[in-house]
Amino acid sequence: MIMANNNLKLTSVKVDKDLFDDFKIEAIRKKFNLQKLVNRAMDLYLKDEEFAKQIHNHSDLATKSNSL
Numbered sequence: 001m002i003m004a005n006n007n008l009k010l011t012s013v014k015v016d017k018d019l020f021d022d023f024k025i026e027a028i029r030k031k032f033n034l035q036k037l038v039n040r041a042m043d044l045y046l047k048d049e050e051f052a053k054q055i056h057n058h059s060d061l062a063t064k065s066n067s068l
Contacts, residue, residue: 019061 027033044051
């Protein structure tokens with residue numbers, strides 16, 4: 001589903017720097033972007049109860065600081 005520009009909401013969120021840096025590298029490799037990830041994740045969150053539960057229960061973020 002492609003959204004028209006007038007149907008987009010500009011937001012600002014703060015994300016973990018290390019996670020975002022790692023995401024940018026993978027996103028370039030896989031030709032993906034943050035907007036696609038957020039839109040798809042929100043859609044799944046609203047439609048898939050198991051996905052929503054998984055998101056709510058996920059607390060072990062794979063940051064570089066966690067691996068030190």
